[in-house]
Amino acid sequence: MKQMHLAAHFPGVNSTTVWTDPRSRSQIDFTSFEHLARTAERGKFDFFFLAEGLRLREHNGRIHDLDVVGRPESLTLLNALAAVTDRLGLAATVNATFNEPYELARRLATLDHLSAGRAAWNVVTSSDAFTGENFRRGGYLDRADRYTRAAEFVATARELWDSWTPDGASRPFAHSGRHFEISGEFGVPRSPQGHPVVIQAGDSDEGREFAASAADVIFTRHGTLEAGRTFYADVKARLEKYGRRPADLKIMPGVTVVVGDTDADAQEKAAEIRRQQVSPQNAVLALEQVWGRDLSSYDPDGPLPDVDPDPGSDLVQGRVRVADPLAVAAKWRALSEAKGLSIRQTVIESTARQSFIGSPATVAAELETFVDTEAADGFILVPHLTPGGLDDFVDRVVPLLQEHGAFRSEYAGSTLRSHLGLAEPVWKG
């Protein structure tokens, strides 16, 4: 059976994360990160994944207060986690727009040294002036420039990582490009992985192309099995023109899992989690994100508004916008009318993000089907609870995957590259 890869996402600052549950603990105390990372390592996961925040979300001109708020700086936190884990990969999301190649390449190489070869970098880009208000750079890159900067950023980082010979001699580097004009000597010898693992997140055409040319892992959204297979085939087909093989890029959708004693039990749990995720206040907020209007006077248990969305609204800041608000609104109205649903019920049904729900055997079988039929190479699990949200999966599903030969029972190597089955990067002296 084909081996899958598994990663754990620390619960994020959005409504997937349930903080009202009595088992929910701190989103910032180190013990929470340690618990989740140790759980992932106990489950022999490939890596632990941290998202990034550079500006607190705002809604209607005020700081968004309904979801978890506040998180650590990723690389610092992962260096600390390297002290309490031995094999687990450590992936930091770091923005290519609001950082500079020399400093970030140095920080990533440092993490790779200190963790003995477990570092990964999830490259994201951003261009909005809203985030830019916290930085010297400000925000002025248009969408196309975001990707050219990110691509040049990654290429430059690789030049820096290659500037030391594998036997430890430093040589001067010089990079001259559209976005960066830098030269000198890099301060860190070649790290255990050669280059930290590079992850790319995003489903756009530019994002797919960038991943095909430069990334080791693509963090994608989960769709249906069929959508997953189409995405998988599309991305893998792009590799050849960059001289890469299909196995050189791992496709890992972000997924949620609800495990119960039986399938029915799991469905019940899942429904309860959805109710926790979509509080009455969050339901109105989700509606406002689509409508782009202040709808605070609407009753979450009442019907949807008659007014149409405002497509040009800037009500929401610091969050990806709804692509086609008019179409989404029409869909939600149709659903509400067909089933007689309130605002909250409509939001619960429309924004369902639970991917795999069932008994341990059901969940294991579905995950295996995704991998066997080439809809994914593995999964990035997004738990809804801090810090215990991974416990059920690791205790009950992982042993089945291992029994079926679909997932490792022990780490074979010590680096993240070896977990992912990725080749050593060729040293380009």
Next chain:
Amino acid sequence: MSPTRPLHLAAEIGGPPRYDAGSHVALARLAEGGALDYVTLNDSFARPGPDALAVLARVAPATTRIGLVPTVTTTHTEPFHVSSAVATLDWVSKGRAGWQADVSSTEAEARLFGRRPAAPAAALWREAGEAADAGARLWDSWEDDAEIRDAATGRFIDRDKLHYVDFEGSTFSVRGPAIVPRPPQGRPVTVIDGTSGPAREPAARHADVVHVRATSPEHAASLADDLRRRAAAHGRDPDSLRVLVALTVDLGDAETAPEPGLESGPQLAGRGTYFRGGPVDLAELVIQWHRGGAVDGFHLTPITPERDLERIVNGTVALLQHRSLFRTFYPGGTLREHLGLGRPANRYALADTSGDRS
């Protein structure tokens, strides 16, 4: 005469560049065994070496009490990132973080970033002071009780207790609030080497601990007096400033007689004053210099950390402890507690109570 101020001791654990975790952990644990206030780890883009803040984040879970103070430069970095990283170091160490602010003054460093040319020290230190100021405001931008988890209203935070900092510096601006909740110490400890002219003013204004390189107790006293006067002029309590003499030490000849000339004090050499002799002689020097009460302690940079730090801890510190001049254990858990510095009140929360909240 007994010292008027408790003695504080810190040690640098850098040296020839090392990239593994184990050697740094061993040195930090050694210093922790001597109950030192903190270890520093120097950093510069101008020479090889790992990212110092990352190294001390790796050291944090492997130690329990000792303060962790990496050098972080402010010239080619983003003040918002610096503030977030130091706050995170404070979270992962449960309140033991500090940072030593420094600048990057060479053309070679400027070329690594390609964003701006090298600038004069005065401008760089002005910017460093602004980065420290902006960072401290970001640490205050969340009030301590901002997280409310109020299920009845669905609110995770009380957003009236999060604040924009709207900092406008000469070379950057920051809107805020911080992405990281207020760290355990409120504000991690800011350290600045205040010996040079351009660094003196930002040190007096923004530092909790100032390192000074002095050639005699009198010289150290005059530097400390000057710093405290300047701090007072900025409206600070001069007693909230800790002044540590920076000394480079070579204990390689520990078994031989002390160098001639020791009694006249350490010799000036390079970046710091230079002491060469045995651990007992170093203890005598610490006692002499501290006796007058002008300085709060010493920041020792061993020439060879692997050799000299052990001699400092088991020789010099042990003797000071034996004479009841230095702590034998940590009564507190945070770096601020080791230094006898209170947890700072939140400037924005204070604004609330005085009724002038914007």
